[in-house]
Amino acid sequence: MRAVATEGSPDFVPVPERVAVFDNDGTLWCEIPTVQLVFALDRVKALAPQHPDWRTRQPFKAALDGDMAGIGAAGQRGLVELVMATHAGMSTEAFARLVADWIGTARHPKFQRPYTRTVYQPMLEVLALLRGHGFRSFIVSGGGVEFMRVFAEPVYGVPPEQVIGSTIRTEFHIPQGSRPELLRLPEMDFVDDGPGKPVAINRFIGRRPIAAFGNSDGDMQMLQYVTGAGGRRLGLLVHHDDAAREVAYDRQSPFGRLDRALDAAPAAGWSVVSIQREWQRVFPDD
Amino acid sequence: MRAVATEGSPDFVPVPERVAVFDNDGTLWCEIPTVQLVFALDRVKALAPQHPDWRTRQPFKAALDGDMAGIGAAGQRGLVELVMATHAGMSTEAFARLVADWIGTARHPKFQRPYTRTVYQPMLEVLALLRGHGFRSFIVSGGGVEFMRVFAEPVYGVPPEQVIGSTIRTEFHIPQGSRPELLRLPEMDFVDDGPGKPVAINRFIGRRPIAAFGNSDGDMQMLQYVTGAGGRRLGLLVHHDDAAREVAYDRQSPFGRLDRALDAAPAAGWSVVSIQREWQRVFPDD
Numbered sequence: 001m002r003a004v005a006t007e008g009s010p011d012f013v014p015v016p017e018r019v020a021v022f023d024n025d026g027t028l029w030c031e032i033p034t035v036q037l038v039f040a041l042d043r044v045k046a047l048a049p050q051h052p053d054w055r056t057r058q059p060f061k062a063a064l065d066g067d068m069a070g071i072g073a074a075g076q077r078g079l080v081e082l083v084m085a086t087h088a089g090m091s092t093e094a095f096a097r098l099v100a101d102w103i104g105t106a107r108h109p110k111f112q113r114p115y116t117r118t119v120y121q122p123m124l125e126v127l128a129l130l131r132g133h134g135f136r137s138f139i140v141s142g143g144g145v146e147f148m149r150v151f152a153e154p155v156y157g158v159p160p161e162q163v164i165g166s167t168i169r170t171e172f173h174i175p176q177g178s179r180p181e182l183l184r185l186p187e188m189d190f191v192d193d194g195p196g197k198p199v200a201i202n203r204f205i206g207r208r209p210i211a212a213f214g215n216s217d218g219d220m221q222m223l224q225y226v227t228g229a230g231g232r233r234l235g236l237l238v239h240h241d242d243a244a245r246e247v248a249y250d251r252q253s254p255f256g257r258l259d260r261a262l263d264a265a266p267a268a269g270w271s272v273v274s275i276q277r278e279w280q281r282v283f284p285d286d
Numbered sequence: 287m288r289a290v291a292t293e294g295s296p297d298f299v300p301v302p303e304r305v306a307v308f309d310n311d312g313t314l315w316c317e318i319p320t321v322q323l324v325f326a327l328d329r330v331k332a333l334a335p336q337h338p339d340w341r342t343r344q345p346f347k348a349a350l351d352g353d354m355a356g357i358g359a360a361g362q363r364g365l366v367e368l369v370m371a372t373h374a375g376m377s378t379e380a381f382a383r384l385v386a387d388w389i390g391t392a393r394h395p396k397f398q399r400p401y402t403r404t405v406y407q408p409m410l411e412v413l414a415l416l417r418g419h420g421f422r423s424f425i426v427s428g429g430g431v432e433f434m435r436v437f438a439e440p441v442y443g444v445p446p447e448q449v450i451g452s453t454i455r456t457e458f459h460i461p462q463g464s465r466p467e468l469l470r471l472p473e474m475d476f477v478d479d480g481p482g483k484p485v486a487i488n489r490f491i492g493r494r495p496i497a498a499f500g501n502s503d504g505d506m507q508m509l510q511y512v513t514g515a516g517g518r519r520l521g522l523l524v525h526h527d528d529a530a531r532e533v534a535y536d537r538q539s540p541f542g543r544l545d546r547a548l549d550a551a552p553a554a555g556w557s558v559v560s561i562q563r564e565w566q567r568v569f570p571d572d
Binding site: 016092145146149159160161163167170171172174179180182195198199202203204205206207221224225228229230 | 435
């Protein structure tokens with residue numbers, strides 16, 4: 001960081017080009033369980049009285065029964081169905097209010113604290129260090145952009161325009177006698193994962209970042225894009241190997257699988273950070 | 287501007303929320319002829335030797351003959367075909383170099399100066415005034431985002447991450463033995479015009495701007511979205527009514543038509559600026 005931020009250094013990078021990108025789930029906060037999925041399941045429960053058919057219809061029945069195996073069995077299609085039923089059919093502002101209300105009260109089942117306190121203390125320190133060296137940090141996540149924007153600023157200090165994520169379609173709409181709004185439609189627009197991440201970085205930022213932080217194979221192309229461009233670059237993978245203080249998972253995990261990217265790290269020069277060995281504190285309240 | 291930027295004012299807006307959005311063609315620079323279309327036609331001429339069939343195939347024949355009526359007759363589909371043949375099939379970096387080379391030498395046919403000098407002097411002053419009051423200005427244009435990003439920073443002082451535009455699909459790609467890149471595919475992704483503008487503003491910025499500048503019906507929903515939200519807001523339309531110093535066009539023009547938005551302006555409280563009566567200087571070198 002000193003090398004790129006010190007004027008006169010051979011690796012000096014002007015402030016506007018000091019851009020860092022961060023995955024969110026598993027990189028900035030705990031992803032077991034996936035927070036947005038818990039939100040979706042809680043929404044299914046809240047909406048169930050208006051949908052009596054959900055009691056017998058999959059994947060909704062599994063969601064209502066808390067049957068994670070049943071949800072898993074419904075596959076990607078089932079997951080999309082749950083998201084559309086709970087994330088669409090309202091204005092973007094109404095959705096942001098739902099997320100804000102939920103995240104203000106929901107608690108992580110294992111760590112017994114708000115999800116916003118399952119962010120990683122060392123990563124908050126990295127964000128602060130980058131800010132102190134003239135960097136702007138963007139979140140580039142498979143999570144829904146309008147879900148993350150609700151808490152990214154208070155929790156990470158990352159403003160809405162620096163949050164990039166997956167999107168569903170929205171439509172401009174002026175309700176009779178009311179202010180214009182955007183209506184969330186039950187249709188996927190863009191999945192910001194894997195090779196989609198460099199695509200989104202180019203589309204939204206229009207510059208190639210010089211530092212990238214991830215934790216799974218879904219971040220591999222983002223790290224390749226950032227560190228493969230020559231010049232002083234940083235690629236970093238968080239390795240979840242601490243079952244006692246957090247969760248241990250990598251090559252076999254259905255969520256946040258870290259396998260190909262872990263194999264690619266040494267040759268690519270990416271740092272692999274062991275939570276167990278290298279993080280003094282995992283969560284801010286530890 | 288004083289009202290929203292003065293602490294203690296009832297209309298005070300904190301700096302991070304001081305966001306302004308600008309259409310580009312016809313709002314920040316001259317759009318007759320549409321600069322990106324001229325670029326596409328020049329590219330057709332440059333590429334013609336590699337495509338002998340273009341001499342007899344529409345819309346390429348019309349493009350090579352400079353036959354604007356023929357291009358018009360090919361309609362939206364013909365236009366898309368011209369854009370795809372000239373804007374895709376290369377990396378984003380190679381495309382940016384093509385645009386930079388072209389815009390460095392091409393000259394406006396009527397005003398005999400580089401297109402980057404057919405920007406509007408009063409709008410440069412507005413951009414500077416906004417910057418001086420803590421605003422960030424975003425371009426939100428139907429033009430191609432990777433076309434505009436090449437000149438938006440040197441010409442307007444608007445950095446790449448504040449340029450929003452139409453996009454074609456791109457694909458992440460690692461060429462054998464070379465650095466990772468994004469390949470531009472001959473397929474439309476998003477048209478940032480009309481109701482697409484508020485959609486893009488929400489997707490990219492995630493905040494509702496408080497000032498919007500446009501000049502055509504394609505900017506109408508953007509102005510509605512920005513000014514229809516309550517609070518102190520500014521909506522402004524540039525009216526091209528100066529045939530002597532620029533070009534006069536509005537309700538009947540095939541490009542940059544200003545008709546419905548002009549009718550809507552009084553009730554919506556949008557300022558309509560007459561170039562003829564209100565602009566002392568049109569271009570910086572006048």
